Amino acid sequence: MTLTRRNVMIMGAGAFVAFGLPMRATAAAEDRIAEFTGGAAMADSGITLTAPEIAENGNTVPIEVAAPGAVEILVLATGNPTPGVATFKFGPLAASQTASTRIRLAGTQDVVAIAKMSDGSFAKASSNVKVTIGGCGG
Amino acid sequence: MKRTGRITSLICTTALLAGAALADPVDDTLVVNDEIEITTRTAAPAHLADRFDEVLSGWHFREADTRAMQADDFDNPGMIFVENALTAWETAEGTEGKSCASCHGDATESMKGVRAVYPKWNETAGEVRTLETQINACRTERMGAEKWKYSGSDMVNMTALLASVSRGMPVNVAIDGPAQTTWEQGKEIYYTRYGQLELSCANCHEQNYGNMIRADHLSQGQINGFPAYRLKNTKLNSAHDRFKGCIRDTRAETFAEGSPEFIALELYVASRGNGLSVEGPSIRN
Amino acid sequence: MAQDVTPRVKVPKSAAAGEAVAIKTLISHPMESGQRKDKEGNIIPRSIINRFTCEFNGQSVVDVTMEPAISTNPYIEFAATVPEAGEFKFTWYDDDGSVYEDIKPIALK
Numbered sequence: 129m130t131l132t133r134r135n136v137m138i139m140g141a142g143a144f145v146a147f148g149l150p151m152r153a154t155a156a157a158e159d160r161i162a163e164f165t166g167g168a169a170m171a172d173s174g175i176t177l178t179a180p181e182i183a184e185n186g187n188t189v190p191i192e193v194a195a196p197g198a199v200e201i202l203v204l205a206t207g208n209p210t211p212g213v214a215t216f217k218f219g220p221l222a223a224s225q226t227a228s229t230r231i232r233l234a235g236t237q238d239v240v241a242i243a244k245m246s247d248g249s250f251a252k253a254s255s256n257v258k259v260t261i262g263g264c265g266g
Numbered sequence: 267m268k269r270t271g272r273i274t275s276l277i278c279t280t281a282l283l284a285g286a287a288l289a290d291p292v293d294d295t296l297v298v299n300d301e302i303e304i305t306t307r308t309a310a311p312a313h314l315a316d317r318f319d320e321v322l323s324g325w326h327f328r329e330a331d332t333r334a335m336q337a338d339d340f341d342n343p344g345m346i347f348v349e350n351a352l353t354a355w356e357t358a359e360g361t362e363g364k365s366c367a368s369c370h371g372d373a374t375e376s377m378k379g380v381r382a383v384y385p386k387w388n389e390t391a392g393e394v395r396t397l398e399t400q401i402n403a404c405r406t407e408r409m410g411a412e413k414w415k416y417s418g419s420d421m422v423n424m425t426a427l428l429a430s431v432s433r434g435m436p437v438n439v440a441i442d443g444p445a446q447t448t449w450e451q452g453k454e455i456y457y458t459r460y461g462q463l464e465l466s467c468a469n470c471h472e473q474n475y476g477n478m479i480r481a482d483h484l485s486q487g488q489i490n491g492f493p494a495y496r497l498k499n500t501k502l503n504s505a506h507d508r509f510k511g512c513i514r515d516t517r518a519e520t521f522a523e524g525s526p527e528f529i530a531l532e533l534y535v536a537s538r539g540n541g542l543s544v545e546g547p548s549i550r551n
Numbered sequence: 552m553a554q555d556v557t558p559r560v561k562v563p564k565s566a567a568a569g570e571a572v573a574i575k576t577l578i579s580h581p582m583e584s585g586q587r588k589d590k591e592g593n594i595i596p597r598s599i600i601n602r603f604t605c606e607f608n609g610q611s612v613v614d615v616t617m618e619p620a621i622s623t624n625p626y627i628e629f630a631a632t633v634p635e636a637g638e639f640k641f642t643w644y645d646d647d648g649s650v651y652e653d654i655k656p657i658a659l660k
Contacts, residue, residue, distance in 0.1 A: 209586055216614075216629075221632050222611075222631065227615070
């Protein structure tokens with residue numbers, strides 16, 4: 129196959145179809161973000177999201193979020209059929225605005241965490257997690 | 267198609283190289299609860315000396331997060347089921363009104379070391395018994411209770427409890443004497459190619475451990491960590507359950523859990539890990 | 552319905568006044584996501600723990616909304632400040648209306 133303009137366009141269309149599903153999921157994630165922030169701008173510092181670069185299994189992926197001074201942290205898996213993962217609300221006796229949990233990821237995707245700070249501002253962190261396909265179904 | 271072909275082969279080469287580097291057993295040590303030292307690599311037992319220098323627990327083939335999950339009993343979800351089994355241990359069942367504890371007392375003391383020597387020859391019954399067949403013999407003969415399903419949750423919880431109290435002790439199954447015939451039968455199964463893919467256990471776990479199979483790491487197929495809490499199905503899995511999965515993946519009809527074939531195979535595979543610590547309930551992919 | 556749901560909590564037995572302590576919680580639960588199908592191809596209905604809370608002497612430490620992307624046997628770890636001797640109360644809320652509770656006392660050093 130030679131790379132003619134027409135072939136390139138066909139390949140482009142194929143790629144669009146192939147990525148149709150994740151794009152829909154991302155739109156759902158954006159809706160959740162808008163609902164959480166009310167459309168406010170998000171700083172890109174002040175929150176840390178720790179997740180593995182490569183997850184051994186998408187069924188059980190350990191993550192940690194930390195945002196000093198946050199009242200609430202929303203976690204989304206943008207590539208899941210439904211993006212919601214968890215919302216952590218920190219009370220007066222939380223020693224730090226940090227939490228860890230284990231989550232399900234349907235495939236390689238961005239995990240996003242957004243903190244709502246006590247002054248009403250927002251901060252966002254994102255981490256790409258590669259989910260491997262097992263060798264043996266065993 | 268020339269251009270595409272070249273790009274594809276380039277990507278494949280890169281992937282294979284990256285894979286080979288990742289699949290090596292990780293150099294790390296396992297201490298559970300800062301207390302129980304686990305031997306996860308040791309010199310191969312004498313009967314394997316012509317095959318391996320060293321035997322390695324499957325723990326070495328897992329990612330850091332998975333390895334860490336096994337280092338603390340609270341982080342290890344398999345331990346929930348150990349707690350459930352402790353309750354079952356104390357619960358009387360069957361026509362004799364007995365519990366496991368009625369005969370065996372405190373499992374955390376009396377059952378230390380039991381996992382390490384099973385499967386084991388039973389003189390009275392004249393057969394090699396796995397922990398599961400022994401537990402069911404206790405249930406039917408001493409308690410007058412119903413058998414448990416071989417790999418059902420009651421059974422696998424109980425074998426997880428028995429494994430947990432032997433953690434850190436070396437696997438030491440007897441392969442000579444009356445068990446020898448069964449052990450040899452197990453060895454033959456291990457080296458027999460099964461299924462449409464014509465694969466033996468040895469093809470993957472002896473000749474190719476440390477390599478990738480698709481995106482996963484091939485281990486030596488040791489069973490010292492069983493029952494294993496697998497991330498993929500988020501429950502405890504018995505060794506026979508895993509054997510079944512492997513044989514099914516060769517596209518063969520598998521043997522049944524608890525069958526004489528799998529009991530023989532379990533004895534043989536366990537003996538390949540003689541010297542490794544009992545690790546169950548372990549965390550695996 | 553979820554069966555054999557067992558909560559587990561790890562809290563130190565004592566702390567200094569004002570000290571931060573690490574708390575780990577795990578509860579055995581299938582967390583059926585509502586995305587899976589059974590052998591006949593019917594959707595298996597969602598059945599998850601949808602909320603977890605931790606309070607100390609009636610004051611909130613964390614309040615977590617959980618969605619189907621939380622793994623089977625949910626695990627949550629966080630840190631709490633211990634101002635005085637008292638009791639931690641942990642509560643898990645199931646889709647089926649069940650509520651599971653655990654209470655852990657903590658003494659001052």
